[in-house]
Amino acid sequence: MLEIKNLHVKLEDEDKQILNGLDLTVEAGKVHAIMGPNGSGKSTLSYVLSGRDGYEVTEGSATLEGEDLLEMEPEERAAAGIFLAFQYPVEIPGVGNMTFLRTAMNSQRKARGEEELSAADFLKMVRAKAKDLKIDADMLKRPVNVGFSGGEKKRNEILQMAMLEPKMCILDETDSGLDVDAMKLVAEGVNALRDEGRGFLVITHYQRLLDHIKPDVVHILAGGRIVKTGGPELALEVENNGYAGILAEVS
Amino acid sequence: MALADVKQSATEARLAALSMPEGGCLAASRKAALSRVQTLGLPGRRDEYWKYTRPETLTAAEAPKASVFASDEAPMFNEFDRLQVVFVDGVFDADASDDLSLEGVTIDRIADICAQDIHWAKDLYGVLEARGQSPVARPLAALNTAFAQDGVAIHVTGTPRKPINLVYVHSAEISDAILHHVIRVEAGAEATILENGPAASRFNNCMEVDIADTGKLHLVRAQGRDHERRAVTHMFARLGSESVFKSFSLTVNGILTRNEAVIELLGDDAIAHVAGACVGDGEVHHDDTVFITHDAVNCESRQVFKKVLRNGATGVFQGKILVKKDAQKTDGYQISQALLLDDDSQFLAKPELEIYADDVICSHGSTTGAIDEEALFYLRSRGISTGEATDLLTLAFLAEAVDEVEDREMADAIVARLEGWLSRRR
Numbered sequence: 144m145l146e147i148k149n150l151h152v153k154l155e156d157e158d159k160q161i162l163n164g165l166d167l168t169v170e171a172g173k174v175h176a177i178m179g180p181n182g183s184g185k186s187t188l189s190y191v192l193s194g195r196d197g198y199e200v201t202e203g204s205a206t207l208e209g210e211d212l213l214e215m216e217p218e219e220r221a222a223a224g225i226f227l228a229f230q231y232p233v234e235i236p237g238v239g240n241m242t243f244l245r246t247a248m249n250s251q252r253k254a255r256g257e258e259e260l261s262a263a264d265f266l267k268m269v270r271a272k273a274k275d276l277k278i279d280a281d282m283l284k285r286p287v288n289v290g291f292s293g294g295e296k297k298r299n300e301i302l303q304m305a306m307l308e309p310k311m312c313i314l315d316e317t318d319s320g321l322d323v324d325a326m327k328l329v330a331e332g333v334n335a336l337r338d339e340g341r342g343f344l345v346i347t348h349y350q351r352l353l354d355h356i357k358p359d360v361v362h363i364l365a366g367g368r369i370v371k372t373g374g375p376e377l378a379l380e381v382e383n384n385g386y387a388g389i390l391a392e393v394s
Numbered sequence: 395m396a397l398a399d400v401k402q403s404a405t406e407a408r409l410a411a412l413s414m415p416e417g418g419c420l421a422a423s424r425k426a427a428l429s430r431v432q433t434l435g436l437p438g439r440r441d442e443y444w445k446y447t448r449p450e451t452l453t454a455a456e457a458p459k460a461s462v463f464a465s466d467e468a469p470m471f472n473e474f475d476r477l478q479v480v481f482v483d484g485v486f487d488a489d490a491s492d493d494l495s496l497e498g499v500t501i502d503r504i505a506d507i508c509a510q511d512i513h514w515a516k517d518l519y520g521v522l523e524a525r526g527q528s529p530v531a532r533p534l535a536a537l538n539t540a541f542a543q544d545g546v547a548i549h550v551t552g553t554p555r556k557p558i559n560l561v562y563v564h565s566a567e568i569s570d571a572i573l574h575h576v577i578r579v580e581a582g583a584e585a586t587i588l589e590n591g592p593a594a595s596r597f598n599n600c601m602e603v604d605i606a607d608t609g610k611l612h613l614v615r616a617q618g619r620d621h622e623r624r625a626v627t628h629m630f631a632r633l634g635s636e637s638v639f640k641s642f643s644l645t646v647n648g649i650l651t652r653n654e655a656v657i658e659l660l661g662d663d664a665i666a667h668v669a670g671a672c673v674g675d676g677e678v679h680h681d682d683t684v685f686i687t688h689d690a691v692n693c694e695s696r697q698v699f700k701k702v703l704r705n706g707a708t709g710v711f712q713g714k715i716l717v718k719k720d721a722q723k724t725d726g727y728q729i730s731q732a733l734l735l736d737d738d739s740q741f742l743a744k745p746e747l748e749i750y751a752d753d754v755i756c757s758h759g760s761t762t763g764a765i766d767e768e769a770l771f772y773l774r775s776r777g778i779s780t781g782e783a784t785d786l787l788t789l790a791f792l793a794e795a796v797d798e799v800e801d802r803e804m805a806d807a808i809v810a811r812l813e814g815w816l817s818r819r820r
Contacts, residue, residue, distance in 0.1 A: 194774075194775070195775075196767070196771070217771060218775075221774070221775055227775055229772065233772040235772065235773070235790065237789070237790025237791060237794070238773075238786050243773070243776070243786070246778055246786065247776035247778050248777075254777065286790075303776060307776065307777070
């Protein structure tokens, strides 16, 4: 599904290398978790994959089902199947949540040469999916993320994911700012989307989220590279010993 | 004080090119207005009030040429049931207009005010304009009162079931339309007036609005997309107790448009909202100049002006709230914002507050900004193209102004128009 090879990334505006030869393959149907200390390059990885400005790829490649992601505009990546659940979802005053969702869905369908969804079908679909995530009609009507609590924002991210049905979901610290109940709700939303044809990359600081979204593979990112890969037990090791122990062991 | 030579000669040249219509019972009002013009002189580049907008083409003896704009769109407000009053190059066209009778309102041409002996109109014509000359002079409005060729007197006595639509049609490449409307809304009465269409190559429009206690008037105006027009409009409004005046203008393009609103809140608990949304692309100059005077207790005023500018367009906002000594409990709000879609466009703003009462709430703000890059990336990351995402954010920016239109269907129609215009320019 997602294949990243020897990825080197620096900041565009300063001479600062963030990723240093990152290799990662996420297979369809699998959930990979990436853990790592602050500044290890976790968020940069998610932004580079989704096409945010400000980063320069100096070496390496990233492909989705064989297609070169790095050559595509952000909207093309989305249509190809990339979805980033933001760590800090953006508030957009004046743009209704429903308008936003519908425009996004139809843009992607158009880009893929599919027919646009009718207003009635869209409504039916959004109502059903919103209900699962305990998103009420009021939240759907309000401007995108405006006045939403931290938990509501993250649920809204998962709603978008559920509606857009991407092939590759990247969750950037989706657990940050969530209480236990909200985290459970979000995790249930994610688990409902687990599917043979879909890959997940879950970026997190803590093991906590991985209690709810059980990963198949866990990677430790440090200094812009994957330094260790293992099963779910690796996340527990981080929880118990911190990153310091693992990093010392690797070096 | 004598006028400067330059101003004197420019004013004389303009006046020489005009002839005053038969005044009848309005003759005295027209002559008084002419003497105001002669005393004040027409605006020139050195006038502070015209610092950001060059008045030359508005004051020149000859109207500049403008090609007649051919639009492939249905006229604005077409989808609404309305009573149309049509003016071609500033002259009433009875054949193109609807039957002017409608329950709750009486509509007459200003030329008929004397013959029909319409007292209220006689007593209003030129009066609010004259009041509006102080503390800031508005000579082009006085010129209008003196020389207006046509216009209507609208007397709202009930609640007409449909809006009155003043439709302006531009026909001759060189046309110099001067229209003057007087509107009186009686106690408890409520009406909506719509204005749209390119009026002429040069248009000077003046509206005097007198709202009695508890009367309500909604005004929705659409200007554009005719690119080559030059227009100056004045809206003078006087509000009685518990009366409501809400005005919204949608402006698209235009070489030169200056919309002045001069509003006096004279009765307690009155409400005045003036709003404008402007989309300018290219050789566009759009000026909103607003002066609101609070002279009664517990009144509310709102000014909400938003402009989206690109490819060298210029936006101007001069907005003032004057709160007189006894206008306690005033609630005044003023916001003017521009969204610049490139580095070539500019927004010039002069917000002013002058407050003499001590128990008031007045807030004002003015901002100039670009598209929010974070928001743009968020939308694009969901598959929305840069163009469509920019349009969404642009409409979102304009929403606060469009929301001032109380009728939701009307507001939706305006948004739909804006969407269409934005997407064709993408």
